[in-house]
Amino acid sequence: MAFAAGRRAVHAAAVCIETHRREAPLLRSAAPAHYTADVPHGILRPRCTAVIEAALARGGAVVALESSVLAQGLLPPHNREAAVRMQRAVLDAGATPAITAVVRGEPVLGLDDEALERFLRRDGVRKVSARDLPFAMASGADGATTVAGTLALCALADLPVFATGGIGGVHRDAPFDESADLVELARTPTIVVCAGAKSILDLPATLERLETLGVPVVGFGCDELPGFFTTSTGLRLGARCDTAADIARAWRAHRSLGRTTAMLVVQPPPAAFALSASLVDAATDAALAAARVAGVRGAAVTPFLLADVAARTDGRSVAVNLALLEANAALAGAIAVALTEGAA
Ligand code: PSU
Ligand code: MN
Secondary structure, eight states: EEEESSSOOOOOOOOHHHHHHHHOOOOOSOOOOOHHHTTOOOOOOHHHHHHHHHHTTOOOOOOESSSSSSIIIIIIHHHHHHHHHHHHHHHHHHHHEEEEEEETEEEEEOOOHHHHHHEEEEEEEEEGGGGGHHHHHHHHHOEEEEHHHHHHHHHHOOOOOESSSOOOBBBBBSSBBBBBHHHHHOOOOEEESSBBBTTOOOOOHHHHHHHOOOOOEEESOOOOOOOOOSSSOHHHHHSESHHHHHHHHHHHHHHHHOSOOOEEOOOOOOTTTTOOOOHHHHHHHHHHHHHHHOOOGGGGGHHHHHHHHHHHHHHHHHHHHHHHHHHHHHHHHHHHHHHHOOOO
């Protein structure tokens, strides 16, 4: 495991904790003292595959991809298809994909083939939000990171761009069930590309919370918040961009203000796959009722609802899910490249 001297970190050679403890000098962190006073070994830097390490070292475009959508959101064989299509889309855009996860207790950017296979089999892989990271690490577990968990890892490696399907948000039924994705978006300076928040959520409330938290939401080629499975929701957005270069420019402005929130870039699912609002609404209402009857709670809610909606739409929700994941990965790749190009 490598430890870095703060967020503008160096690519220190990987050392295991024990070696580090005995032999390596303590590294000073650039983070404020109250963050690091009780972290004698410094802030961790996720282990990267060689390809990702090389891309970071040359200042190349790298796009983070979450793993919870693979290990909890989509069932085999669709999760494999999602992994392949997303990574290929990032590569085709000229960037390097980095699936984030905790592998046998170690936070990583990029999964090797063996770990990816385990995650795709969903073999004892737990769902890891930001709060779950320390326990997954301490117990040596495999953990698939949600948007919140992924953002926490992006921050450790200064990854500025991340693609996902839909973010978590404010749930409709359960009072106070609000995804940690929102809070992490509010404190992680990363561009997050998605198709909005999942239709199973309370979308107006989710948008309001993002506003309260100061997270800019920009439509990519659209003026409304997309509904994940659907093109529109009737919820107007305050900003629109039509090119990756425009997003990059807005991002630089955001960062020039010292803002440390994410920027949410939303685009509708590819038109050929988008579902009608009536179909999605009916499936969602039925799924919510089923969750109530089954007494599903907490972290299990989102995977349950997604699976139930998939069953109720004869898999059409899966087809649109795969298509939008690929499209979002492609856009994230283009934005990451634009960030490396126009550094002025
Ligand atoms: N969107 C999907 N599939 C998913 C998720 C989102 O299409 O599996 C996952 C993401 O990882 C997101 C998480 O961060 O669900 C939200 O879970 P919760 O509501 O428990 O925070
Ligand atoms: Mn929740």
